[in-house]
Amino acid sequence: MDDALLVHYRLTPAPGENAADKARGIALEQTAELPARCIPETLLETHVGQLVDLQQTDDNTWNASIAYAPELCGGEATQLLNLLFGNISMKAGILITGIDWPPALLEHFGGPGHGITGLRSLLHLPPHQPLSCTALKPMGSDASALAAMTRAFAAGGVDIIKDDHGLANQPSARFGDRLHACQQAVEQVNARHGGRSLYFPNVTAGPSELLERLAMARDAGCRGVLLSPWLCGLDSLRLARDDFGLAVIAHPAMTGSYFGSEHGLQPEVLLGDLFRVAGADAVIYPNTGGRFGFSLATCEAINDALRRPLGGLHAAMPAPGGGMDMARAAHWIDQYGVDTMVLIGGSLYERGDLRSATRELLATLGR
Amino acid sequence: MDDALLVHYRLTPAPGENAADKARGIALEQTAELPARCIPETLLETHVGQLVDLQQTDDNTWNASIAYAPELCGGEATQLLNLLFGNISMKAGILITGIDWPPALLEHFGGPGHGITGLRSLLHLPPHQPLSCTALKPMGSDASALAAMTRAFAAGGVDIIKDDHGLANQPSARFGDRLHACQQAVEQVNARHGGRSLYFPNVTAGPSELLERLAMARDAGCRGVLLSPWLCGLDSLRLARDDFGLAVIAHPAMTGSYFGSEHGLQPEVLLGDLFRVAGADAVIYPNTGGRFGFSLATCEAINDALRRPLGGLHAAMPAPGGGMDMARAAHWIDQYGVDTMVLIGGSLYERGDLRSATRELLATLGR
Numbered sequence: 001m002d003d004a005l006l007v008h009y010r011l012t013p014a015p016g017e018n019a020a021d022k023a024r025g026i027a028l029e030q031t032a033e034l035p036a037r038c039i040p041e042t043l044l045e046t047h048v049g050q051l052v053d054l055q056q057t058d059d060n061t062w063n064a065s066i067a068y069a070p071e072l073c074g075g076e077a078t079q080l081l082n083l084l085f086g087n088i089s090m091k092a093g094i095l096i097t098g099i100d101w102p103p104a105l106l107e108h109f110g111g112p113g114h115g116i117t118g119l120r121s122l123l124h125l126p127p128h129q130p131l132s133c134t135a136l137k138p139m140g141s142d143a144s145a146l147a148a149m150t151r152a153f154a155a156g157g158v159d160i161i162k163d164d165h166g167l168a169n170q171p172s173a174r175f176g177d178r179l180h181a182c183q184q185a186v187e188q189v190n191a192r193h194g195g196r197s198l199y200f201p202n203v204t205a206g207p208s209e210l211l212e213r214l215a216m217a218r219d220a221g222c223r224g225v226l227l228s229p230w231l232c233g234l235d236s237l238r239l240a241r242d243d244f245g246l247a248v249i250a251h252p253a254m255t256g257s258y259f260g261s262e263h264g265l266q267p268e269v270l271l272g273d274l275f276r277v278a279g280a281d282a283v284i285y286p287n288t289g290g291r292f293g294f295s296l297a298t299c300e301a302i303n304d305a306l307r308r309p310l311g312g313l314h315a316a317m318p319a320p321g322g323g324m325d326m327a328r329a330a331h332w333i334d335q336y337g338v339d340t341m342v343l344i345g346g347s348l349y350e351r352g353d354l355r356s357a358t359r360e361l362l363a364t365l366g367r
Numbered sequence: 368m369d370d371a372l373l374v375h376y377r378l379t380p381a382p383g384e385n386a387a388d389k390a391r392g393i394a395l396e397q398t399a400e401l402p403a404r405c406i407p408e409t410l411l412e413t414h415v416g417q418l419v420d421l422q423q424t425d426d427n428t429w430n431a432s433i434a435y436a437p438e439l440c441g442g443e444a445t446q447l448l449n450l451l452f453g454n455i456s457m458k459a460g461i462l463i464t465g466i467d468w469p470p471a472l473l474e475h476f477g478g479p480g481h482g483i484t485g486l487r488s489l490l491h492l493p494p495h496q497p498l499s500c501t502a503l504k505p506m507g508s509d510a511s512a513l514a515a516m517t518r519a520f521a522a523g524g525v526d527i528i529k530d531d532h533g534l535a536n537q538p539s540a541r542f543g544d545r546l547h548a549c550q551q552a553v554e555q556v557n558a559r560h561g562g563r564s565l566y567f568p569n570v571t572a573g574p575s576e577l578l579e580r581l582a583m584a585r586d587a588g589c590r591g592v593l594l595s596p597w598l599c600g601l602d603s604l605r606l607a608r609d610d611f612g613l614a615v616i617a618h619p620a621m622t623g624s625y626f627g628s629e630h631g632l633q634p635e636v637l638l639g640d641l642f643r644v645a646g647a648d649a650v651i652y653p654n655t656g657g658r659f660g661f662s663l664a665t666c667e668a669i670n671d672a673l674r675r676p677l678g679g680l681h682a683a684m685p686a687p688g689g690g691m692d693m694a695r696a697a698h699w700i701d702q703y704g705v706d707t708m709v710l711i712g713g714s715l716y717e718r719g720d721l722r723s724a725t726r727e728l729l730a731t732l733g734r
Binding site: 086089172232236264 | 397405
C-alpha cells in the first residue's frame with residue numbers, strides 16, 4: 001500500500017506477551033475487531049492493518065509500523081481517531097510515535113484554513129514579527145468586566161484576545177452577551193487607536209450549540225474562535241474552517257492523559273499532526289517551565305509537527321502557554337522562532353494594569 | 368455549598384510537592400486559571416473550587432475533595448468535563464475517584480431518556496430476562512452483506528444488532544446505504560417471525576453529520592443508535608435523547624487512557640457516572656477476562672454506577688463486551704444480574720452460522 005496511512009508505534013509488551021502478536025493484534029483490533037480466521041480473505045488484504053515493520057529497540061521495547069488503507073477513515077476525523085487509538089486506548093503498552101500521511105488523506109482533511117501566513121494576514125503582521133495572545137479570565141467575571149479587559153488588552157496592542165477556555169455559557173457571562181460586549185470593545189479600540197487586535201470567543205459546546213455559536217461569532221464580525229477539540233470532537237475544527245470561514249485556536253483540554261511514556265499518542269502527534277491536519281490554525285500547548293510538565297524537546301517537537309512541510313497543508317502556529325512569565329516571552333521567541341504566538345495570561349493580570357503590562361510585553365517582543 | 372458538585376480525588380504528589388498545595392492548585396487550575404491573589408474576592412468565594420477535605424491515606428497518597436458551584440458547568444457537558452479534568456489532564460498524580468452530584472445538576476443533565484426500563488419496554492422484555500446485543504462486522508463488508516448478517520441475527524432472536532463502532536461512512540458501506548439495508552432487514556425478519564429485534568446504527572461523526580445521521584436513523588424507523596462520546600463529544604448523548612428521542616448505546620472508544628492507577632478518572636466515574644448523567648441508556652465496557660484489562664471489581668463498580676439510585680435519573684444498562692465467549696454469557700448474567708446486556712460479537716462469528724449461534728446464545732440465557 002504505497003498510499004497507506006502508516007502508523008508508528010512503540011510497544012512495551014507485558015510479561016509473557018509476544019511483540020509480533022501484540023502488533024498484529026493492534027492491526028486487527030483497530031479494524032475488523034475479529035480473529036483473522038473469521039475475516040473474508042478479500043477483506044483481510046484490504047481492510048485490516050498490515051504490519052510492515054517490527055524492530056526490537058531494547059530489552060522490552062519494540063518499534064512497529066502498521067499500514068492502513070486510507071478508506072478505513074471514511075474521510076472523517078472521528079473515525080480517523082478511532083482507527084488510530086479507539087479500542088487500543090483500553091490496552092496497555094502502546095504508544096503512537098508518528099504517522100506518515102498519504103497525500104490524498106492530507107488533501108482530504110485539508111489542514112489549517114488560515115495557518116501561520118493567514119493569521120499574519122488577518123493581523124496585518126509582517127513575517128519577522130512574533131505573535132502575542134492573551135486570555136480573558138477569571139470565570140465568573142461578567143460580560144462588562146470581560147469587555148473592560150478586552151479594551152485594556154487591545155489598547156495595549158496584543159494581537160489576539162481569546163476567551164479563557166473555561167468560559168462557556170455560564171450565567172455570569174452568557175455566550176452571546178460576552179461575544180457582543182468583547183467584540184464591540186475590540187472594534188472600538190481598534191477604530192480609536194488604529195490597532196488590529198482580534199477577539200476569539202470560546203465556542204466549545206455540544207453539536208447544536210457549537211453550530212449556533214460559530215454562526216454568532218461569524219455574524220458578530222469575529223475572524224476566529226477558540227475551541228477544545230477533545231471536548232467537542234476533533235471534527236469541529238473542520239466545521240469552523242469550512243462552514244464558517246473562521247480561524248481556529250485549538251486548546252488541549254482533556255488531552256493530557258494520552259501523553260504517557262509507554263501508552264497513548266506522543267504530544268507532537270496529537271497536538272501537532274492531528275490538530276493541524278484536522279484544521280487548527282494555532283495550537284495552544286503547555287510550555288516547558290510553566291504549570292505543566294512538558295520537556296523542551298517535546299515543545300520543540302510540537303512546533304516542528306505544526307510547521308514542517310506536510311503535503312500542501314498550511315503550517316500552523318504554535319502557541320505555548322500555561323503559566324509563561326511575560327519577562328521570558330522574548331526568550332521563548334528566540335528559542336522557538338518568530339512563527340510562534342506567545343500566550344500570556346496570568347503574568348499580565350499579576351501586573352494589575354492590563355494595558356501597560358501588555359505594552360511592556362509587546363516591547364519585549366520588539367513590537 | 369450544600370448544593371455543590373463535590374469531586375473526590377486521589378492525589379499522588381511528586382517528590383517535593385505538598386499535597387495541600389496540589390489540591391488547592393487543582394481548585395484554581397480548573398476554574399480561575401489565575402493565582403489566588405489576582406482573583407477578585409467575590410469570585411474567589413463563588414467561582415473557585417473549595418478544598419473541603421484532605422486526608423493522607425498512605426505514605427504518598429492523599430484523598431482530597433473539592434466543592435465546585437454547579438454554575439461553573441454552565442449547564443453543558445463539554446464544560447462539565449473541562450471543569451472535572453480539562454487542564455489537570457496535563458498534570459500528574461491526580462485521579463478522580465468519585466463525584467457527589469447536586470440534585471439540580473442531575474435534573475438538568477437528565478440522564479438516560481430510556482434507561483433499563485425503557486430499553487426493556489422497546490424490546491418487549493419482562494424484568495427477569497437479561498438482554499443480548501451483537502455487532503455487525505467486519506469493516507469493509509458492504510451494505511448487503513451487513514443486511515444479511517442483520518437478518519441472521521434477527522432470525523436468531525438477538526435483542527439489539529448494533530453497527531461495529533468502526534463502521535462510519537466508508538465507501539464499502541455508506542451510512543445511508545447501511546442504515547436502510549439493515550433497518551429494512553430487521554423489520555422484515557421481525558414481521559415474518561414475530562420478533563422484536565432492533566437495529567442501532569453507529570452515528571458517530573462530526574457535528575453536522577451527527578445531526579444528519581441522527582435524523583436519518585429516526586426517519587428510517589430506528590429506535591436507538593450507537594455513538595462514541597469520546598469521538599463526537601459527551602454532549603452528543605443529550606442531543607440524541609432530546610432532539611431525536613432515540614435510545615443510545617455509548618461506546619468507550621478513546622477513553623482508556625484516562626484509566627491510570629494514579630491519574631485520570633476511574634472507569635466507574637467516566638463510563639459509569641459521566642456517560643449515564645449525560646444521557647447514555649446503555650454503556651459498553653470491556654468485560655474482565657476478554658481482550659482488555661479491567662478487573663472484575665472495576666466491572667462491578669461500573670455496573671453499580673450505572674444502576675445505583677442517582678437523583679431521579681433512570682438506571683442505565685451495563686453492556687459488558689470486548690471478546691466475551693458466548694459459552695460464558697450465562698455466567699456473566701449470574702455474576703452481574705439480569706439488568707445486564709451481554710454484547711457478543713466475535714464468538715458468534717466464529718460459529719459460522721450466525722442464526723443458529725444466536726439461538727444457542729439466547730438458549731443459554733434462558734430466552
